[in-house]
Amino acid sequence: MAIGQFAKGVAAGRLDPEQYAENFSDLHEPFTEHEARVEADRCYFCYDAPCMNACPTQIDIPMFIRQIATENPLGSAKTIFDQNILGGMCARVCPTETLCEEACVREAAEGKPVQIGRLQRYATDVAISQDVQFYERAPRSGKRVAVVGAGPAGLACAHRLAMHGHDVTVFDAREKPGGLNEYGIAAYKSVDGFAQAEVDYLVEIGGIAIENGKALGREIALSGLVADYDAVFLGMGLGGVNDLHAEGEDAAVNAVDFIAELRQASDLSALPVGRRVVVIGGGMTAIDAAVQSKLLGAEDVTICYRRGKENMNASVFEQDLAAANGVTIRHWLAPKRVLTEDGKVTGIELEYTMLDNARLTGTGEVLILPADQVFKAIGQTFASSALNGSGPVIALENGRIKVDAEGRTSLDRVWAGGDCVAGGEDLTVSAVAMGRDAADSINRALGA
The missing domain is CATH 3.50.50.60 (FAD/NAD(P)-binding domain)
Structure with a gap:
């Protein structure tokens, strides 16, 4: 119906x-500068950083919180973006209560962890609102990479590839980029068009073209992408x-x-x-x-x-x-x-x-x-039919794309990450980590 x-x-x-x-x-009102500094002062800056170990993107949480405490929110934002270019959205939608904040020493001692997610939002919002760009593209490599899916995995992969100097074309089936960040989360978790503002911020690095309304198995085929590009990353999420x-x-x-x-x-x-x-x-x-x-x-x-x-x-x-x-x-x-x-x-x-x-x-x-x-x-389930009939069949595992530790699929020059891969955690932050790491693997494979 x-x-x-x-x-x-x-x-x-x-x-x-x-x-x-x-x-x-907004579900959680953003911190003011004063509130952020007060909350940052609650951090013990643990030497073994259990919060950092609990973060799928391995953000240096004690460092970014210390930077907030010392009135350096832009430095804090860069610490976050170095590991997670979608740190602004992750600050809003991550289940921090079962990740970094659950591991916080304050949680064990007092039952009240440092509000890491809200601090991360504070720092990243400062950078995005001021449009401060921390990264420049490396000299153009001459290599072209196709990314299928403009969700968290695809966008993180595209940004890291652009940093390495590659030209990236992102194909997405929907009318807007963003994937689940744009279409799949509660409206009160991401207000005022933040999902699109974050995409706009990310692509300012240059070298990233996004083509909407193009779905794998419909307007584009995997065999064609493999023939036309030096590498392909699949991050189309779950369609079934x-x-x-x-x-x-x-x-x-x-x-x-x-x-x-x-x-x-x-x-x-x-x-x-x-x-x-x-x-x-x-x-x-x-x-x-x-x-x-x-x-x-x-x-x-x-x-x-x-x-x-x-x-x-x-x-x-x-x-x-x-x-x-x-x-x-x-x-x-x-x-x-x-x-x-x-x-x-x-x-x-x-x-x-x-x-x-x-x-x-x-x-x-x-x-x-x-x-x-x-x-x-x-x-949801992975709709694998889009992969079939467009070349050699990609190996699946438990109904999703099988990849190795670097995100490589069974097909040469094809990587995958995010919810569409076997073993995925169906978390935005995990998809970002897989897209980022696959981009580094692609860069190594391209010999750039």
């Missing part, structure tokens, strides 16, 4: 116009959606599409949402869909997850955020049937689950929840 279709009980304009702006305002394996699931809405439409909406009051909403899933997408449904005016929003609270991929912080916004989270429930009447959703039938010798199984007992809108948010 298309998101924009009005089903029974699904309506737009549930709130007063001014309420939408308030509901979708897992099925509920429930009767009538065609009436359910893909939560990823819902979030994308919301992110691109110019008028949130025109976006329809159900009065009673059920979200199936236990990850970040489920939380984002549920919370934003509530913020759009849904009266009753419930997340149903097939396992226990401790098994949810969404962090405790995100689960608490959902609860604080009036979302109910119910565990040990698996969908069996989406109920409809005259083609319109009326509810969902779920079966209680349990573990039987570590195997999830249904108990036979069912529950029916009334609903006029059901979202499925049970994970």
Whole structure:
């Protein structure tokens, strides 16, 4: 069912116009200069830096915090960008509570870590708002590299390749670059068009051309890219959606599409949402869909997850955020049937689950929840069909592209990184690290 279709009980304009702006305002207010310095002074500047070891991009966190404490936010931003050119967005969307901040010594000692994410945002925002560029391109190498996907992995790869002096063309299927940063995160996590501002900042280094509306397997083919370019990086993310394996699931809405439409909406009051909403899933997408449904005016929003609270991929912080916004989270429930009447959703039938010798199984007992809108948010899959028919088949592992430690695929001169590769953590910061490291590997292979 298309998101924009009005089903029974699904309506737009549930709130007063001014309420939408308030509901979708910045989740975390940015630090002022004084607040940043006070928070930076809480850092112990640990010699072994457990926070740094917990960061997938290995940012020197004690260093950048010390630079803030000594009134050098631009120096702090450069320390961050040296490792993570998308540090501004990562500061907004990273689950810092399970990465750097969980490892913070203050967390162990006091239960209140240094707010590393907000400090990182403060420093990077200063640099981006002032348009301070820290990097220059090396002399042009004469080499050309194609990057497929303008998401975190592709953009990080493109920037590092441009630093090395290579000419980069980034192809992306959507109308705007940014990938999940632009289309896939809750609107209250990235406000005021920051995703595009960060892309604009990144490409100012030069040598990067972005061509939108060009998808692999549609407008471009891998065989053609390999023939026309000296190297290729694949960072197209995940294009498929897992099925509920429930009767009538065609009436359910893909939560990823819902979030994308919301992110691109110019008028949130025109976006329809159900009065009673059920979200199936236990990850970040489920939380984002549920919370934003509530913020759009849904009266009753419930997340149903097939396992226990401790098994949810969404962090405790995100689960608490959902609860604080009036979302109910119910565990040990698996969908069996989406109920409809005259083609319109009326509810969902779920079966209680349990573990039987570590195997999830249904108990036979069912529950029916009334609903006029059901979202499925049970994970995405890699759509490998775009790789087939355009040359030798790339080796896959567990349904995603198989790569070595440097991001090299089974095809000569083709690298990959981000969510589309096997072993990916489905985190923005991890995708950035893979794109950056693959670019260095490509540079070595090109002999530049």
